[in-house]
Amino acid sequence: MNKSFVSKITLPIISAMIALPGIALAGDGAADATGAAAMYIVNNTWMLVATFLVFIMHLGFATLEAGLTRSKNTVNILFKNTAIISIGLLTYAAIGFNLMYPGDFSIGRFFGFSGFGIGVSPEKMMVAGDNGVGIYTYWTDFIFQAMFAATAATIVSGAVAERIKLHSFLIFTIIYVALIYPWVGSWKWGAGWLDAKGFYDFAGSTLVHSVGGWAALAGVLLLGPRHGKYIGNSIKPILGHNMPLATIGVFLLWLGWYGFNGGSVLSADPAAVSFVFVTTSLAAAAGVIGAMILSWILQKKPDLSMALNGALAGLVGITAGADVVSVMSSIIIGLIAGLLVVISVMGIDRIKIDDPVGAISVHLICGIWGTLAVGIFSTDHSFGVQLLGVIAYGVTCFVSALLIFFALKATLGIRVDEEEERAGLDVGEHGMVAYADFETKSV
Amino acid sequence: MKKIEAIIKPFKLDDLKEAMTALGVQGMTITEVKGFGRQKGHKEIYRGSEYLVDFVPKVKVEIVVEGDMADKVVEAIMESARTGKIGDGKIFVLSLDAVCRIRTGETGKDAI
Numbered sequence: 001m002n003k004s005f006v007s008k009i010t011l012p013i014i015s016a017m018i019a020l021p022g023i024a025l026a027g028d029g030a031a032d033a034t035g036a037a038a039m040y041i042v043n044n045t046w047m048l049v050a051t052f053l054v055f056i057m058h059l060g061f062a063t064l065e066a067g068l069t070r071s072k073n074t075v076n077i078l079f080k081n082t083a084i085i086s087i088g089l090l091t092y093a094a095i096g097f098n099l100m101y102p103g104d105f106s107i108g109r110f111f112g113f114s115g116f117g118i119g120v121s122p123e124k125m126m127v128a129g130d131n132g133v134g135i136y137t138y139w140t141d142f143i144f145q146a147m148f149a150a151t152a153a154t155i156v157s158g159a160v161a162e163r164i165k166l167h168s169f170l171i172f173t174i175i176y177v178a179l180i181y182p183w184v185g186s187w188k189w190g191a192g193w194l195d196a197k198g199f200y201d202f203a204g205s206t207l208v209h210s211v212g213g214w215a216a217l218a219g220v221l222l223l224g225p226r227h228g229k230y231i232g233n234s235i236k237p238i239l240g241h242n243m244p245l246a247t248i249g250v251f252l253l254w255l256g257w258y259g260f261n262g263g264s265v266l267s268a269d270p271a272a273v274s275f276v277f278v279t280t281s282l283a284a285a286a287g288v289i290g291a292m293i294l295s296w297i298l299q300k301k302p303d304l305s306m307a308l309n310g311a312l313a314g315l316v317g318i319t320a321g322a323d324v325v326s327v328m329s330s331i332i333i334g335l336i337a338g339l340l341v342v343i344s345v346m347g348i349d350r351i352k353i354d355d356p357v358g359a360i361s362v363h364l365i366c367g368i369w370g371t372l373a374v375g376i377f378s379t380d381h382s383f384g385v386q387l388l389g390v391i392a393y394g395v396t397c398f399v400s401a402l403l404i405f406f407a408l409k410a411t412l413g414i415r416v417d418e419e420e421e422r423a424g425l426d427v428g429e430h431g432m433v434a435y436a437d438f439e440t441k442s443v
Numbered sequence: 444m445k446k447i448e449a450i451i452k453p454f455k456l457d458d459l460k461e462a463m464t465a466l467g468v469q470g471m472t473i474t475e476v477k478g479f480g481r482q483k484g485h486k487e488i489y490r491g492s493e494y495l496v497d498f499v500p501k502v503k504v505e506i507v508v509e510g511d512m513a514d515k516v517v518e519a520i521m522e523s524a525r526t527g528k529i530g531d532g533k534i535f536v537l538s539l540d541a542v543c544r545i546r547t548g549e550t551g552k553d554a555i
Contacts, residue, residue, distance in 0.1 A: 237489035299488045306490065346491035358490070
């Protein structure tokens with residue numbers, strides 16, 4: 001997603017396209033122009049496909065979160081996820097896009113804002129690489145980035161599920177997605193101070209996943225665990241109500257990730273996009289295997305919910321370096337992410353941090369791992385700078401989210417009362433149930 | 444007349460039904476129930492934590508027969524529902540005061 005990356009990868013395809021007879025004749029100036037115009041269309045079309053792949057990830061988050069929680073909170077979870085993508089798109093159009101990609105920074109390379117709203121004059125419609133060939137339109141640029149924006153809040157939604165007040169969560173979402181996500185995003189993808197230091201995050205292990213993960217941790221710490229989860233020193237698991245729904249969610253997320261990572265090439269460069277597809281797939285697969293093996297050893301039984309978390313762990317892990325690590329490295333990164341997620345889910349539970357869907361383990365822990373892994377597995381990037389990025393994002397995002405949640409807690413309150421929590425947020429917050437014609441669990 | 448209530452393992456229901464049909468039992472009512480006995484539930488694991496399933500799912504079968512059939516029915520249930528492992532369930536035999544068929548108004552053993 002770093003725009004400086006575009007120029008060096010689009011060159012080879014353009015020359016390849018120009019060399020094709022029938023599309024263009026080599027050496028002819030007019031034919032060069034035709035080839036470049038064709039490339040512009042191909043690039044832009046791929047970026048729009050990637051955009052709708054990222055869009056479907058929001059359905060993946062919704063079904064995964066619904067599946068791993070109780071049926072009495074399903075309407076609430078689906079409602080939050082429906083609201084989040086909508087808030088994300090609108091705030092990104094109003095503020096986010098120009099805060100994340102300000103062009104010129106006003107405070108060092110730390111903060112910049114190029115005005116409210118979106119729009120462009122016809123002559124600036126085409127966004128071109130350094131070689132002058134169009135990679136996408138202004139509108140494609142905006143909508144692709146906008147689809148990402150809400151993800152940070154969706155990650156929080158899963159961790160705070162089954163006990164947070166709807167209106168307080170929505171206010172948090174507006175502030176975090178409109179201001180914090182794009183502001184810290186500008187430090188890297190907007191060519192800010194971390195970009196200048198050489199920090200690398202291809203598609204957002206840190207910029208998207210850890211940014212959401214830190215806020216999830218802050219929210220969970222201020223909310224406390226769900227009633228009945230920890231009694232004395234023992235953990236009483238609260239079972240997810242629909243494993244098929246959770247599985248559908250993970251497969252939708254995996255599918256969407258091809259757009260998330262593949263689109264982050266920011267052009268349709270055949271070699272770059274297909275390579276990113278390979279590293280992304282292998283890391284996800286290795287994540288499943290890692291989580292499967294470790295959960296089988298530790299629990300004596302292979303746990304489906306852990307294997308599903310393992311796929312996401314591998315995907316989050318490879319996101320920072322999908323284009324710069326080798327094929328073998330992508331497998332190792334995914335495998336370690338799969339092991340990490342199992343250890344983290346169990347460890348976080350032991351210290352009584354209640355995360356119903358494993359969002360902190362998947363997005364925060366594996367986001368940090370993926371970002372550091374770039375420094376380990378890519379010779380072009382420094383581990384120290386990657387660590388600096390992790391710390392900078394960690395401190396800023398955790399403190400910001402903590403302040404927002406703390407202010408909400410002190411004013412509107414963030415947690416539903418115990419009676420509503422026991423009866424379920426579907427009836428309490430929405431006055432409706434998810435499975436009206438089905439018998440749901442009563443004991 | 445006797446009413447026989449058997450709490451059995453759910454997957455044994457088909458075997459029990461076939462045994463009853465072979466005996467000439469005319470009808471039965473079943474309910475999905477949950478409970479525990481000396482077995483005290485069993486342990487399962489979810490996301491790394493063990494938990495006790497206090498109430499184990501069972502099927503309750505209710506059969507009404509004439510008094511002289513009761514022993515044969517009990518015997519057939521014991522045979523068809525037994526696995527030999529813990530949690531096979533229990534059979535209760537109750538004396539029955541009256542039976543009525545709603546549609547025809549028949550009573551007693553004609554209504555069974």
